[in-house]
Amino acid sequence: MKTTVPEPSGPRRPRLALMGEFSAGKSTLANLLAGTDRLPVQVTATELPPVWLSATASGVTCVRLDGREVALEDDRLANVDLARTAYVRVGLGSGLLDRADLIDMPGISDPNMPPEVWQRLLPEADAILWCTHATQAWRQSEAAVWDMVPEAIRRRSLLVVTRIDKILRPEDRARLLRRLAAETDGAFAAPAIPVALTRAIAGRGDPAIWSESGADRLMAAIGSVLSSIGQGVVGSDEAGAPARLATGSPVAAGPASSAVAAAQAVVPRRIKLGGAGAGPAGSRATARLDPAQSADFRAAIGEREG
Amino acid sequence: MSAPHPRPVVDPAGLSGRDRLVVAGMDGLFALARARAELGAGLVALARLGDRVTRRAAERLMQTVGEPEPSVTLIGQVKAGKTTLLNAMIGRPGLLPADVNPWTSVVTSLHLCPPVPGRTEGARFRFFDEEEWARLVEGGGRLGELAARAGAGDDLERVRDQIARMRERSRKRLGRRFELLMGQEHEYGYVDAALIERYVCLGDDPGAAPRPGEEQGRFADITRTAMIDLTVPGLPLQLCLRDTPGVNDTFMMREQITIGAIRESRICIVVLSAPQAMTAMDLALMRLIANVRARDVIVFVNRIDELADPVREVPMIRARIRDTLGQHDGPTDAAVIFGSAFWASACLTGTIDRLPPDSAHALLDWAPVALGEAPKPPDDDPVATVWALSGIPALWQVLSDHIAVGQGREGLSKTARSGLNLVRALGASEGAGARAIGLRRDPGTDPASVSARCAHILSEALGRFDTAAAQACAAFAERAERAHRQFIDRATHSLIAHLEAYGDGVVWTYGADGLRVLLRSSYLRCGADLHRALAQTLERAAQDLAGVTADLVELEGAAPVPLPPEPSPVPPPVSLGQSIALDLQAGWWRSWWYRARGYEAFSERFSALIAAETGRMLADLREGQLPDLVQSLRSMIEGFVVDQTEMLVALAARPDAGAAALDRATGLAAAAERRAAAERLAALFEGTLR
Ligand SMILES: Nc1nc2c(ncn2[C@@H]2O[C@H](COP(=O)(O)OP(=O)(O)OP(=O)(O)O)[C@@H](O)[C@H]2O)c(=O)[nH]1
Ligand SMILES: Nc1nc2c(ncn2[C@@H]2O[C@H](COP(=O)(O)OP(=O)(O)OP(=O)(O)O)[C@@H](O)[C@H]2O)c(=O)[nH]1
Ligand SMILES: [Mg+2]
Ligand SMILES: [Mg+2]
Numbered sequence: 001m002k003t004t005v006p007e008p009s010g011p012r013r014p015r016l017a018l019m020g021e022f023s024a025g026k027s028t029l030a031n032l033l034a035g036t037d038r039l040p041v042q043v044t045a046t047e048l049p050p051v052w053l054s055a056t057a058s059g060v061t062c063v064r065l066d067g068r069e070v071a072l073e074d075d076r077l078a079n080v081d082l083a084r085t086a087y088v089r090v091g092l093g094s095g096l097l098d099r100a101d102l103i104d105m106p107g108i109s110d111p112n113m114p115p116e117v118w119q120r121l122l123p124e125a126d127a128i129l130w131c132t133h134a135t136q137a138w139r140q141s142e143a144a145v146w147d148m149v150p151e152a153i154r155r156r157s158l159l160v161v162t163r164i165d166k167i168l169r170p171e172d173r174a175r176l177l178r179r180l181a182a183e184t185d186g187a188f189a190a191p192a193i194p195v196a197l198t199r200a201i202a203g204r205g206d207p208a209i210w211s212e213s214g215a216d217r218l219m220a221a222i223g224s225v226l227s228s229i230g231q232g233v234v235g236s237d238e239a240g241a242p243a244r245l246a247t248g249s250p251v252a253a254g255p256a257s258s259a260v261a262a263a264q265a266v267v268p269r270r271i272k273l274g275g276a277g278a279g280p281a282g283s284r285a286t287a288r289l290d291p292a293q294s295a296d297f298r299a300a301i302g303e304r305e306g
Numbered sequence: 307m308s309a310p311h312p313r314p315v316v317d318p319a320g321l322s323g324r325d326r327l328v329v330a331g332m333d334g335l336f337a338l339a340r341a342r343a344e345l346g347a348g349l350v351a352l353a354r355l356g357d358r359v360t361r362r363a364a365e366r367l368m369q370t371v372g373e374p375e376p377s378v379t380l381i382g383q384v385k386a387g388k389t390t391l392l393n394a395m396i397g398r399p400g401l402l403p404a405d406v407n408p409w410t411s412v413v414t415s416l417h418l419c420p421p422v423p424g425r426t427e428g429a430r431f432r433f434f435d436e437e438e439w440a441r442l443v444e445g446g447g448r449l450g451e452l453a454a455r456a457g458a459g460d461d462l463e464r465v466r467d468q469i470a471r472m473r474e475r476s477r478k479r480l481g482r483r484f485e486l487l488m489g490q491e492h493e494y495g496y497v498d499a500a501l502i503e504r505y506v507c508l509g510d511d512p513g514a515a516p517r518p519g520e521e522q523g524r525f526a527d528i529t530r531t532a533m534i535d536l537t538v539p540g541l542p543l544q545l546c547l548r549d550t551p552g553v554n555d556t557f558m559m560r561e562q563i564t565i566g567a568i569r570e571s572r573i574c575i576v577v578l579s580a581p582q583a584m585t586a587m588d589l590a591l592m593r594l595i596a597n598v599r600a601r602d603v604i605v606f607v608n609r610i611d612e613l614a615d616p617v618r619e620v621p622m623i624r625a626r627i628r629d630t631l632g633q634h635d636g637p638t639d640a641a642v643i644f645g646s647a648f649w650a651s652a653c654l655t656g657t658i659d660r661l662p663p664d665s666a667h668a669l670l671d672w673a674p675v676a677l678g679e680a681p682k683p684p685d686d687d688p689v690a691t692v693w694a695l696s697g698i699p700a701l702w703q704v705l706s707d708h709i710a711v712g713q714g715r716e717g718l719s720k721t722a723r724s725g726l727n728l729v730r731a732l733g734a735s736e737g738a739g740a741r742a743i744g745l746r747r748d749p750g751t752d753p754a755s756v757s758a759r760c761a762h763i764l765s766e767a768l769g770r771f772d773t774a775a776a777q778a779c780a781a782f783a784e785r786a787e788r789a790h791r792q793f794i795d796r797a798t799h800s801l802i803a804h805l806e807a808y809g810d811g812v813v814w815t816y817g818a819d820g821l822r823v824l825l826r827s828s829y830l831r832c833g834a835d836l837h838r839a840l841a842q843t844l845e846r847a848a849q850d851l852a853g854v855t856a857d858l859v860e861l862e863g864a865a866p867v868p869l870p871p872e873p874s875p876v877p878p879p880v881s882l883g884q885s886i887a888l889d890l891q892a893g894w895w896r897s898w899w900y901r902a903r904g905y906e907a908f909s910e911r912f913s914a915l916i917a918a919e920t921g922r923m924l925a926d927l928r929e930g931q932l933p934d935l936v937q938s939l940r941s942m943i944e945g946f947v948v949d950q951t952e953m954l955v956a957l958a959a960r961p962d963a964g965a966a967a968l969d970r971a972t973g974l975a976a977a978a979e980r981r982a983a984a985e986r987l988a989a990l991f992e993g994t995l996r
Contacts, residue, residue, distance in 0.1 A: 023582045043581060043619040044626040109585040111630055116812070133582060135406070135612070136385040139554040140561075141587055163581070166612050168662055172406040179407045183556055198614070298670060300659065300688030 011056060014100040014229040015124060016222070020131035021142060022046070022107025025162035028197045029131060030104040032215070033222070035095030040077060045110040049080055050087040050121045054101040058091035082113075087121055100226055109141050122149070126229045127189075128157040129222070134164045134173075134194065138180055146187060156228050158221055159188045164214060165196035189225060193218050318540060324654055325539040327690065328397035331699035332542060334706030338714040339542035341994070342371050345721055348990045352725065355983055356732050359956040363949065367724050373717055375417070376709040377546035379567060381595070382577035383587055384408045384552025384560075387608040387647045391577060392416070392549050394650035394698055396538055400499055402549055403507040403522075411523070411560060412506040413567045414532040414549040421537045427497045429534045431505045431525065435489035438530070468557055476527040487528060497534055505529045545709070546571075554587045568595055569880035573602040573708050575701070580610045580619075580644065584627045589634055593819070596637035602712065603640040604704055606697065611646040611665045616672040620644050635819065641704045644676075645697015653693045669695060716874055722994035723869055724949075729988045730866045731953050751858050756958045759854055760951035767847040767943050774839035775936045782832035782932065786924050789824035793920060798913045805909060814912075821920055822882045829927055833876030833935065840939045844870030844946060851950045858958055868950050871942055877935060881926035 018026040022045035030039050034053055040046055060072040063086045072080075072088070080088055087103070096102065103125060105118040128149065132138050138159075146154065159180065167173050173194060180192040195214035203209025210216055318329045318336065329336075346368055353364035380388045389404040396418060403409060412431075419425060477484050494501060504524045550567050551560035568574065574595045578588055595603050605627065613619045624642060631638045649669065652658045661669065669692065676695050693699065750759075797816050804814040848867050856865035 021582060021585065042622070043613060044583070044622050109587060111584070111586045111589045111634055135609070136383060136579060136582070138556065139384060139587075140556050141554055141585070143556050163612075165664070167406055176406050296686070297673070297688055297691065 017125035055093035164194035331702030379571035650696035778835035
């Protein structure tokens with residue numbers, strides 16, 4: 001299965017791959033973790049090969065399947081030839097990248113994206129952050145791919161439930177998480193972690209929003225994953241795989257204190273809002289509505305705007 | 307039995323509140339209902355005009371004016387919002403249970419009807435019988451069979467394990483009744499959410515022991531079908547909407563139930579989720595349905611209220627759907643409608659003033675753009691505006707048009723055709739058209755002899771048709787088997803070439819669509835042959851029957867030949883829609899491939915798998931669908947000849963008939979009037995047929 005892929009040079013850091021269905025929020029999460037907006041984010045599937053963010057690299061380099069490397073002038077990451085590219089390497093040291101490399105994978109289940117594109121890079125990852133849409137969480141297509149991931153990787157990976165802001169009622173969130181706990185029992189290092197990624201990005205620097213969005217718990221868990229990788233994996237063989245992380249209720253439980261420390265260490269220092277969908281929704285619409293109707297209409301749907 | 311009366315069509319302008327919202331966009335259905343009412347009125351007139359036999363036949367026809375009941379299936383990935391959408395479409399938020407976790411577990415047919423005196427709401431739930439259940443448990447259903455064939459023992463185990471757990475759960479819930487319930491049906495004279503919840507939803511926390519007194523999903527695991535009769539005020543005609551369990555659920559059985567239900571409706575609404583529209587799973591589903599009938603797939607992209615910027619994102623999603631369908635041979639001409647079942651529900655529950663802030667923003671953003679396209683709400687009513695933005699009226703509009711031009715049209719023609727036959731038969735007995743001079747009283751014109759002659763005509767006709775049908779089916783079998791053999795040869799070559807070039811480290815995939823196309827065209831060709839045989843048989847039988855009329859009645863001019871019925875279009879080859887191993891490229895196929903690697907005789911193993919899988923598709927066509935089609939055409943011949951027989955026997959039994967006798971009894975003027983009325987009716991029916 002392993003088609004070898006040219007590896008980046010330099011000291012090896014833990015590698016976290018972001019995987020999941022397309023549009024699940026992988027790139028949004030990568031942007032959040034790396035404190036950047038470099039990764040394109042959009043509502044439809046993004047047609048990019050894996051993007052490997054690493055502090056030990058520099059510039060933007062297209063690594064071809066044949067091993068050749070081509071520096072990209074244009075660092076917008078557009079127009080990369082999917083058929084010939086193994087991955088795109090981006091040198092970046094911000095946020096979590098001072099402790100780990102991030103590999104933002106293309107989504108599964110995109111009919112236009114051959115699975116080989118992410119499959120061939122899979123063996124490079126030490127752990128996976130599997131992103132699943134809260135509103136359609138953990139479907140068979142995800143479970144089937146997860147089954148193919150080696151057990152050792154699965155045991156130190158996390159299930160991140162993105163778009164949790166779209167499940168409004170707390171009791172529904174709890175029931176969703178209970179189902180995920182039952183269905184993915186033993187398949188991840190810890191219980192599923194719900195997070196509202198776009199909230200977290202918008203609320204950077206505000207501890208209340210940071211915590212309310214679920215980003216703090218996510219950071220804590222990632223901290224634990226990194227230390228488990230650090231303990232047993234990097235530079236040693238698979239036999240030294242770490243024990244499973246301590247588990248607890250993702251809703252209520254506070255993370256272990258060492259994890260809290262880790263969490264603080266990985267809060268991004270600076271995060272810019274991504275380009276897509278950044279403008280305040282509604283402004284354009286308002287301009288085009290007939291003012292009288294608009295005011296009434298807005299009142300009717302009970303718009304509460306500051 | 308009292309004579310049925312055509313239902314007056316409700317004027318939508320007279321409705322208010324919710325009822326008014328629900329009918330928005332149903333223009334096509336209203337037009338169809340009006341056409342049916344006109345036809346119905348014609349049949350009433352015909353019943354009054356004719357004798358007892360004609361009246362009975364006209365009354366029977368009146369009952370078929372509403373047939374076939376148009377039916378529509380909602381289908382889509384788990385949690386796309388199918389159930390919520392369905393509830394919104396019929397103006398009954400919360401009626402069918404919806405949830406954040408996988409929920410619908412039974413195909414649920416809602417038979418919708420305008421309120422009619424004497425018709426009440428109700429529900430029937432049918433349980434699996436022992437045999438079906440045993441097959442599920444032992445074989446793991448269709449998926450288990452597939453897994454077994456692929457040599458994926460652990461997948462088979464998993465499916466079996468899921469089913470065993472389901473059975474255990476049901477046993478715990480139902481105790482000793484469990485066995486007793488098998489094969490039973492529960493019927494209720496009312497419907498509400500709490501009742502439905504006991505039968506069709508999964509219930510909380512699958513796997514967990516039920517809480518005492520927990521009614522949710524009490525019978526869900528063993529319920530095979532749910533049929534619910536509902537009244538919808540203002541609805542112009544009767545119709546059926548079907549909710550199905552979501553596909554791509556980890557509980558794999560559910561998907562099989564849904565795929566099996568595709569064949570039950572001509573029209574499918576594929577429900578997608580805007581934030582992740584058109585995944586490989588959605589595409590596979592659409593192609594599966596499209597293989598069946600492209601024209602009748604409608605896409606509803608739900609959850610646009612969850613988009614951060616619908617104005618920018620909806621066109622992106624639309625373009626993406628079109629491109630993906632185009633690149634992968636999907637049905638690019640399918641209508642694509644955007645909307646939100648959530649907004650629709652808010653309209654129905656009177657909560658549009660309490661939308662969550664993100665949702666309200668999306669709505670305001672989307673409003674000016676969408677209102678340019680959507681059917682305009684009748685006034686400045688904000689609820690009607692939000693309703694229009696929810697996409698429900700647009701969905702009803704497309705749906706109504708599909709129904710009206712498809713099943714609706716066919717039903718009208720069928721009835722009009724039979725109506726015309728009745729008018730013509732009336733003419734034969736009463737002298738309209740060819741003037742009847744009188745009944746002949748030759749030997750062999752007594753009722754018993756006429757009946758025997760007609761029976762002979764029927765058996766001759768059936769014999770001729772059976773011979774032709776057997777030929778057509780044999781020709782199909784030959785063509786299909788040739789296509790199948792060629793497909794397997796090509797697939798095997800491709801597999802070997804792949805292994806030589808890449809080894810077994812790269813997954814080999816091979817689409818089965820080429821085979822589907824070939825089988826489909828062979829099937830359609832066979833269908834056309836059968837229709838031709840049917841037409842010839844009916845034509846001949848009609849001539850023979852006219853011969854009986856001529857012997858029975860003395861006529862000036864030729865005896866009228868009854869108009870034979872026309873068959874519905876050949877039913878789509880739904881057997882081709884079943885998923886086979888090759889289609890499961892996204893998930894299972896890959897994992898099987900990797901697991902089977904290194905086995906001895908790897909390529910033989912996969913070739914055998916493909917042969918078995920595609921062979922199944924072919925066998926289903928040959929042993930299931932074609933015989934069904936032959937049977938349905940055969941019963942059309944029977945129906946036609948039997949109806950005509952009844953009229954001829956009645957004619958023979960008339961003590962005193964013929965124009966002269968009639969004229970004496972009713973007066974010449976009355977006879978002329980009746981003739982004129984019959985001609986007007988003939989014109990009405992002919993008009994419908996055009
Ligand atoms: N409301 C909400 N939106 C989110 C969240 N996470 C991601 N999104 C949005 O979801 C859409 C898809 O996000 P991406 O980050 O591009 O998803 P992806 O997984 O990288 O998708 P592919 O690269 O196509 O596989 C974007 O519009 C994001 O803004 C979240 O937690 N809440
Ligand atoms: N925001 C939003 N939520 C929706 C929409 N449609 C449905 N929902 C919610 O999504 C959840 C799932 O809806 P269901 O109607 O149960 O979905 P389904 O497709 O029938 O699910 P299964 O039967 O389990 O396959 C429920 O909590 C609904 O309230 C929508 O348009 N917008
Ligand atoms: Mg991405
Ligand atoms: Mg449902």
